[in-house]
Amino acid sequence: MNAPLRRVAISVLVLFTLLIINVNYIQVVRSEELRDDAGNTRVLAEEYDRERGSIVVAGTEVALSVPTEDRLTYLRQYPQGPTYAPVTGYYSLVYDNAMIERASNEILAGTDPRLFARRLADLFTGRDPSGGDVVLTLDPAVQEAAMAGLEGVTGAVVALEPSTGAVLGMASTPTYDPGLLSSHDPAAIRAYWEELNAAERDPRLNRAVSDRFSPGSIFKVIVSAAALSTGEYTPDTVVPAPDTLTLPGTTTELENFGGSSCSSSGEQSLIDALTVSCNTAFAQLGIDLGEDRVREMAEAFGMDGEEREIPLTVVGSSIGDPENDAELGVSSIGQQDVQMTPLQAAMIAAAVGNDGTLMAPYLVDQLRAPDLSVLDETDAEVLGEPVSAEVADQLTEMMESVVAEGSGRAARIPGVTVAGKTGTAENAGPDHNWFIGFAPADDPQIAVAVFVANGGGTGGDVSAPIAREVMQAFLDGQGE
Amino acid sequence: MITGPSTDPRAAQPGAAPPKRRGTELALLGFAVLVTLVAQAIVDLTITGSLRPDMALFGGWITGLWAVAHLVVRKWAPYADPLLLPSVALLVGLGLAVIHRLDLAAEQVDATATRQDAPVQLVWATLGVALFVVVLVVLRDHRVLSRFAYTLALVGLVLLAIPAVLPASLSEVNGAKIWIRLAGFSIQPGEFAKICLIVFFAAYLVDKRDVLALASRRVAGLELPRARDLGPVLVAWALSILVLVFERDLGSSLLLFGIFVVMLYVATERASWLVIGLGLFAGAALIAYQVFGHVQARVDVWLSPFEYRDAAGYQLVQSLFGLGTGGLFGAGLGGGRPDQVPVAKSDFIAAAIGEELGLFGLVAVIIVYLILVERGLRTSLIVRDAFGKLLAAGLAFAIAWQVFVVLGGVTGLLPLTGLTTPFLAYGGSSLVANFVLVAVLVRISDAARRPAVPAGPPRPALGDAPTEVVKQ
Numbered sequence: 035m036n037a038p039l040r041r042v043a044i045s046v047l048v049l050f051t052l053l054i055i056n057v058n059y060i061q062v063v064r065s066e067e068l069r070d071d072a073g074n075t076r077v078l079a080e081e082y083d084r085e086r087g088s089i090v091v092a093g094t095e096v097a098l099s100v101p102t103e104d105r106l107t108y109l110r111q112y113p114q115g116p117t118y119a120p121v122t123g124y125y126s127l128v129y130d131n132a133m134i135e136r137a138s139n140e141i142l143a144g145t146d147p148r149l150f151a152r153r154l155a156d157l158f159t160g161r162d163p164s165g166g167d168v169v170l171t172l173d174p175a176v177q178e179a180a181m182a183g184l185e186g187v188t189g190a191v192v193a194l195e196p197s198t199g200a201v202l203g204m205a206s207t208p209t210y211d212p213g214l215l216s217s218h219d220p221a222a223i224r225a226y227w228e229e230l231n232a233a234e235r236d237p238r239l240n241r242a243v244s245d246r247f248s249p250g251s252i253f254k255v256i257v258s259a260a261a262l263s264t265g266e267y268t269p270d271t272v273v274p275a276p277d278t279l280t281l282p283g284t285t286t287e288l289e290n291f292g293g294s295s296c297s298s299s300g301e302q303s304l305i306d307a308l309t310v311s312c313n314t315a316f317a318q319l320g321i322d323l324g325e326d327r328v329r330e331m332a333e334a335f336g337m338d339g340e341e342r343e344i345p346l347t348v349v350g351s352s353i354g355d356p357e358n359d360a361e362l363g364v365s366s367i368g369q370q371d372v373q374m375t376p377l378q379a380a381m382i383a384a385a386v387g388n389d390g391t392l393m394a395p396y397l398v399d400q401l402r403a404p405d406l407s408v409l410d411e412t413d414a415e416v417l418g419e420p421v422s423a424e425v426a427d428q429l430t431e432m433m434e435s436v437v438a439e440g441s442g443r444a445a446r447i448p449g450v451t452v453a454g455k456t457g458t459a460e461n462a463g464p465d466h467n468w469f470i471g472f473a474p475a476d477d478p479q480i481a482v483a484v485f486v487a488n489g490g491g492t493g494g495d496v497s498a499p500i501a502r503e504v505m506q507a508f509l510d511g512q513g514e
Numbered sequence: 515m516i517t518g519p520s521t522d523p524r525a526a527q528p529g530a531a532p533p534k535r536r537g538t539e540l541a542l543l544g545f546a547v548l549v550t551l552v553a554q555a556i557v558d559l560t561i562t563g564s565l566r567p568d569m570a571l572f573g574g575w576i577t578g579l580w581a582v583a584h585l586v587v588r589k590w591a592p593y594a595d596p597l598l599l600p601s602v603a604l605l606v607g608l609g610l611a612v613i614h615r616l617d618l619a620a621e622q623v624d625a626t627a628t629r630q631d632a633p634v635q636l637v638w639a640t641l642g643v644a645l646f647v648v649v650l651v652v653l654r655d656h657r658v659l660s661r662f663a664y665t666l667a668l669v670g671l672v673l674l675a676i677p678a679v680l681p682a683s684l685s686e687v688n689g690a691k692i693w694i695r696l697a698g699f700s701i702q703p704g705e706f707a708k709i710c711l712i713v714f715f716a717a718y719l720v721d722k723r724d725v726l727a728l729a730s731r732r733v734a735g736l737e738l739p740r741a742r743d744l745g746p747v748l749v750a751w752a753l754s755i756l757v758l759v760f761e762r763d764l765g766s767s768l769l770l771f772g773i774f775v776v777m778l779y780v781a782t783e784r785a786s787w788l789v790i791g792l793g794l795f796a797g798a799a800l801i802a803y804q805v806f807g808h809v810q811a812r813v814d815v816w817l818s819p820f821e822y823r824d825a826a827g828y829q830l831v832q833s834l835f836g837l838g839t840g841g842l843f844g845a846g847l848g849g850g851r852p853d854q855v856p857v858a859k860s861d862f863i864a865a866a867i868g869e870e871l872g873l874f875g876l877v878a879v880i881i882v883y884l885i886l887v888e889r890g891l892r893t894s895l896i897v898r899d900a901f902g903k904l905l906a907a908g909l910a911f912a913i914a915w916q917v918f919v920v921l922g923g924v925t926g927l928l929p930l931t932g933l934t935t936p937f938l939a940y941g942g943s944s945l946v947a948n949f950v951l952v953a954v955l956v957r958i959s960d961a962a963r964r965p966a967v968p969a970g971p972p973r974p975a976l977g978d979a980p981t982e983v984v985k986q
Contacts, residue, residue: 035903036895038780042907043891046914050884053918054877056927060837061873068838073823073831076839076851224824 072130082106082127087142087165087404089122089134091172097122097135102218110216116209117181120190120240121170121346121397124212128223133240134168134397135212137345141166141401141409148401148409166409169400171195176203176480179507183500189486190241192380193504196478198414199384199393201344203482203504204377210237235487243348246373247485250459251311251441251493252468253332253353253368255382257320258308258432260331262425264323269305269428275315276300281360288317288363291458291492308432309440311456313367320366321359328366329353334420336381336392337374344377344395351378368457379483383470386433387453387478390426392417434475437498442469444498447506451475454501456493464490469497473505480508532963535596536588542600543580550576550607553847557615560848561622575636576607579643590650591960595893598956601886605937606639606945608879611847612859612866613940619853631859631940638942642949649953656958660901663717670710673703674753678760690932691761704757704766705934705947708773709954712912715774716904719781722746723900727782738786747787750774751794758798762808765919765931771795772915777908816929829856833924836869837876844872859940861932864924879938880921887914890955897962906958909951 060068069077085108089097096118099108110125112118123133131139140146144153144165153163173193180191184207193203214226230237239245261267275296279288290296296312307315320328332353336342339352354371356362364370377395385392394415401410421429433453436442441456454471467489472481482501489496551573558565566572580603587594614632621627653659659666677685677692685691687700694701719726726743754771757763775791802809811826819827819834832855840850852858852866859866868876890910894903913936920935922928934944 035780035783035900035907038783039891039895039903039907042776042780042911043888043895046887046891046911046918047884049914049918050880050887052927053880053921053925056922056925057837057868057873057876057880060834060925061841061868061876064834065838065841068835069841071835071838074835074839076835076854 075127082108084108084144085164085404086110086125087144087167087402089118089138089142090167090169090402091118091177092174094174096170097125097212106218109218110213112211112213112216115211115213117177118172119209119212119237120206120242121172121204122212124215124238126215126223127218128220129215129227132238133346134170137343137347138168138398138401141168144404146401146409149403152403164404166404167400167402167406168398169402170397171200171202171399171412172204172397173202173508173511175507175511176504177205179203179504180205180500181207181209183484183503184486187486187489187496188235188241189484189489189497190376191482191484191500191504192242192377193480193482193508194380194384194393194395196384196387196472196481197393199381199395199417200399200414201377201395201397202480202508204240204242204397206239206241208233208235208237240346241485241487242376243344243346244375246349246351246375246378247466247487248459248461249368249372249374249379250457250466250468251313251316251368252379252382252455252457252470252483253366253372253374254308254311254316255386255429255433255455255470256331256335256337257316257323257328257366258304259335259386259421259425259429260323260327261304261319262428263331263421264327267304269432270303272301272303273307273315274300274318275302275307275312277314279314279317279363281317281363282321283358284360286360288314288367290314305432305435308455309435311436311441316366317363321363325356325362328362331420332372334392334418335385336378336417342395344397346397348375348377348395351375369460376483376485379468379470379485380481383454383472383483384478384481385420386426386429387472387475387481388426389423390421391419430475433471437471441492441494442471442498444494445469445471445502445505447473447502447509450505450509452502452505453478454498456498458492461488464488465492467491467496468493469501471498471501471505473509479512480505532593532965534592536584536592539587539594539596539599540584542596543584543603546600546603546607547577547580549604550610553608553611554614556847557611557618558848560846561615561618572636575640576610579640583643583646586647586650587956590654591956593960593963593965594956595889595959595963597885597889598952598959601882601889602937602949602952604882605879605886606642608867609863609935609938609940610635610639612852612863612870612938615848615870616853616859616866618848619851634942635940635945638945639949641942642946645946646949646953646956649950650957653954653957656902656905656954656961657899659713659905659954660717660720663714666710667714667718670707670714671753673707673710674757674766676703678756690763692763692766700943702934702941702943704761704763705943706950708766708769708912709909709947709951711770712773712777712908713905715777716901716908718746719777719904720900723781726778726787727784737784739782739784739790744790747775747778747790747794751798755798755802758802758806758809762806763932764809764812764929765933768919768931769912769916769933773908773912776911776915777904780907781904812929812931816926819926829862830924830926830930832856833862833865834926836865837925840869840872840876842873844868844870844875846870860934861920861930861939862924863935863939864921867938868925880917883913883917883936886952887911887917889959893955893959893962897958899961902958902961906955906962909955912951913948 086099088095097112102109123135125131125135142165176193180203191205277295290313337351339350342348351374356365394417396412430453437445437452437454442454445452445454452473453475457468459466467486469484472478482504484497484501486496617629620629684695685693754767758767778787815822815827819830823831847870850869852869855862855865887910894906920933923930936948
C-alpha cells in the first residue's frame with residue numbers, strides 16, 4: 035500500500051501548494067485592489083479613528099466629526115444637513131463619500147501631503163492625528179434663500195461673485211440628510227440609501243454641477259454677445275423678427291413662445307428682441323452669424339464640453355454639433371443639442387457682470403491645518419475674456435431691459451437695477467425654467483442662475499422670483 | 515481496559531533502538547506554549563493596552579495542559595511521532611488567541627457585552643486533552659479498534675443521522691441541519707461520526723481489498739474493477755448524498771466521500787477507483803447544482819463573489835477584503851478588523867489570521883497543517899500492519915482534505931462548504947473530535963516507530979491482524 039500512500043502524500047503537498055499560491059495571489063497580487071475596493075470598510079474604519087476635518091461655511095461647521103463611545107471613534111455630523119448636502123455630500127461607511135467629502139478627502143482625512151510635517155510631529159509627540167478643515171466660499175444667506183426658493187420643485191441654483199468666481203450659493207433639490215448616510219449603523223444606512231434609490235428624482239444628484247440641461251432662451255445672451263462682438267451689431271441694430279421662421283432647407287416653421295408675435299412690423303431692434311425673447315429673431319441671427327462665431331463665443335464663456343474641478347467635478351457644457359443651418363437656428367435659441375449645467379449658466383451671467391471677464395468658479399476658499407493655520411488659499415483666476423468691456427456694457431443694458439420691461443420682470447428688486455435673462459426650454463417633459471442674472475447691474479456683486487426642472491411655467495414666472503430672493507438675500511447681507 | 519498484544523509479531527528484527535525523540539517534542543511544545551502566550555499578550559496589549567488580569571492563570575493552564583499531554587505520551591506512547599502533538603498545540607494556541615481577539619472586538623462594538631468564547635474554547639481544549647489522554651491510556655494497541663469496526667460503523671451512521679431526524683429547532687443553525695442542540699449545548703455529531711467511519715473504512719477495506727483490487731478489464735490503461743464490486747463505493751456515495759440532502763451539509767458530504775475514495779485507492783492500489791470516485795462525484799455535483807438552490811448559490815458566489823457582495827457573497831467578499839488588506843505582514847494581532855467577516859471565529863478564522871498575521875502568518879499555518887498531515891502519512895508508511903496503515907492514512911488525509919476544503923473556501927479557491935478549520939476554529943465538537951483523531955494517530959505512530967522486541971516465539975496472530983506480508 036506504500037506506493038499509493040506516497041502518491042497521496044504528494045497530492046496533499048500539491049493541494050496545499052495550491053492553497054499557498056492562492057493566498058499569495060489574494061494577499062499580494064490582488065492586495066491593493068481589495069484594500070481600495072469601495073466596499074472594503076476597513077481603511078475607512080481606520081479613518082474613523084482619526085478626527086476628520088470640518089467643512090466650514092462663514093465660521094460655522096456644516097460638517098464635523100464628533101467623538102463617540104462606540105468603536106468607530108468619530109461620528110460625522112451635518113448640523114444643517116439638507117441645506118448644504120448638495121455641496122458637502124456624505125461620508126459613509128457603506129457607500130464611500132461624495133462631493134466635497136470626496137473631492138477634498140485627503141485634507142479632511144489628514145492624508146494630504148501638505149499635512150505631512152504635522153503627521154510626522156504627531157508621531158513623535160503622541161498627539162492624535164487629525165484632518166484639516168475645508169473652508170467654503172458659500173454665503174449662508176444665499177444658500178438658505180436658494181434652498182428655500184427651490185422648495186417643492188426639482189432644480190438648482192448657483193450664485194457666483196462675478197469679480198472672483200467664488201461660489202456664494204449652490205443649491206440642488208430634492209435634497210437629503212447626509213447625516214443618515216454617515217451614521218455608524220450599516221443597516222440604517224442601507225435602508226436610507228434604498229429609500230433614496232426609490233425616489234423619483236435622485237436627491238443625491240447635485241443638479242448644479244453633475245447634470246446638464248437644455249438652456250432655452252438664456253443661450254440668447256451668448257448669441258447676442260457673438261453678434262455684438264462682430265462690431266456689426268449694436269443693441270439698436272434692427273433685425274428681422276417674423277412671426278414664424280421657415281428653417282432653411284426644411285419646411286419646419288419655427289414659432290415664438292406660445293405662437294406670439296415679436297413685433298407687428300416683423301422686425302425689431304436687438305435689445306427688443308432679447309427683451310421679449312424673440313425666437314425667430316435669434317434663430318435667424320444665429321444663422322446669419324454662422325456656426326463658428328456662435329460656437330467660439332459659447333466656448334469663450336466656458337461651454338467647451340470639458341469637465342471642470344471646482345473642486346467638485348462639473349460636467350462639461352456644450353452647444354453640440356449642429357449639422358446645418360436649420361439645426362444652428364434651433365441651437366441659437368438654446369434648444370437642439372445645446373446643454374449646460376446651472377453652474378455654466380451662472381458663469382455666463384457673472385462674466386457679463388464682470389466687464390466681460392470670466393473668472394474660474396471655486397468653492398473652497400481655504401484649507402486649514404487642525405491648528406487653524408492656513409495651508410492653502412484659492413486665488414481668483416481669470417478663465418478668459420469672452421467679450422470686451424464695451425460689449426459687456428451693451429449686454430448689461432439689454433439684460434437690464436429684460437428685467438425692467440421684458441420677460442424677467444419678476445426678478446426686479448426695489449431700489450436695485452437687476453440685469454437678467456429668462457429661459458423656457460422644451461424637453462421630453464414639461465418645460466425647464468431658467469433665469470440668469472446679476473445685481474446691482476452697475477456694480478455687480480452677485481450673479482445667479484436658477485434652474486427648475488420641468489417647472490412647466492416660463493423662466494419669468496417660475497425661476498425669476500427665486501433669483502430675486504437669492505440676490506436680495508445677498509444684497510441685504512452686504513448692506514449690514 | 516482494552517489491551518492488545520504487548521509485542522508485535524511481525525516487528526522488524528532487533529537492532530539499535532530508534533531514538534524516542536521525547537525531548538524534541540517537549541522543546542517544540544515549549545515553543546508552542548511560548549507562541550500561544552505571546553499571541554495572547556499582543557492581542558491584549560494592542561486592544562486594551564494592558565494584560566488581562568487572569569493572564570497568569572491562562573499561562574499556567576495552557577502549560578499544564580500540554581505538560582500533561584506530553585507526560586502521557588512519554589509514558590504510554592514513548593515512540594510516538596514528536597511533531598504531531600506540538601503541531602496541534604501551536605494551532606490550538608493560535609486559535610485561542612484569535613478567538614480571544616474576536617471576543618474583545620465584540621466588546622468594542624458593544625461596551626456592555628462580554629463575550630467569553632475564548633474561555634469556553636479553552637474548556638473544550640481541556641476536554642480534548644482529557645480525551646486524548648483517555649485514548650492513549652485505554653487504547654494500548656490501535657489494532658484493537660478493528661474489532662469494533664462494525665459497532666463503530668453503526669455508531670457513526672447513527673451520529674450522522676441524528677440531526678437529520680431531529681426537528682429543525684433542535685438541529686438547524688444557519689441553514690445547515692448538522693447539530694444536536696440540547697439545554698444550551700450544541701454538538702456537531704458529524705465530527706465524531708467522521709472518525710468512527712474512518713475506523714470502519716480501514717477495517718472493512720483491509721478485509722476486502724483483495725477482492726476490490728480484482729480487475730475485470732483494462733480500459734485506456736486503467737484496470738476497471740468488477741461491476742459487482744462497485745457496491746461499497748456506491749454505498750459511500752449514496753451516504754454522502756443523503757447527508758447533502760437531509761442535512762444540507764455540502765462539506766461533510768464532500769469530506770466523507772473524498773476520504774472513502776482515497777482509502778479505497780490506498781487499499782487496492784487501483785487508480786481506477788479514483789477515476790470512478792471522481793466520476794460519481796462529478797455526476798452528483800452536477801445534479802446537486804441543478805436541484806439544490808443552496809448548492810447553486812454557493813457555486814454562483816464562488817464564481818463571482820463581487821456580484822453578490824451585498825447578499826450571499828458578503829461573507830466571502832469580506833473575507834477577501836480582510837486577506838487583501840492584511841497583505842504580506844498583516845495588520846498585527848488586534849490591529850485589523852477581522853470581526854467584519856461574519857462568524858469569523860469559526861468558519862472564517864483563517865481570514866482573521868490572514869488579515870492580522872498577513873500572508874506569512876497564513877502560510878505558516880498552512881505549513882503547520884502540512885507538517886501534521888505529512889507526519890500522519892509518514893506514520894502510515896512505516897507502520898507494519900495493514901489496518902494501521904489504512905487507518906493512519908484515512909485520519910491524516912481527513913485533516914488534509916478538511917483543511918484544503920475549508921481554506922480553499924475562505925480564500926475563494928473552492929465554493930464555500932461550511933466545514934470547520936481543525937484545531938483553530940471555535941467549536942467544541944470539532945476540537946474534541948480532532949483531539950481524539952490525533953490521539954489515535956499518536957497511538958499508531960508509537961506502534962510504527964517502536965523497536966521490535968527481542969526474538970521470541972511468535973504469538974498467534976489475532977484474527978483481525980493480517981498475516982500476509984505487507985505489500986511495499
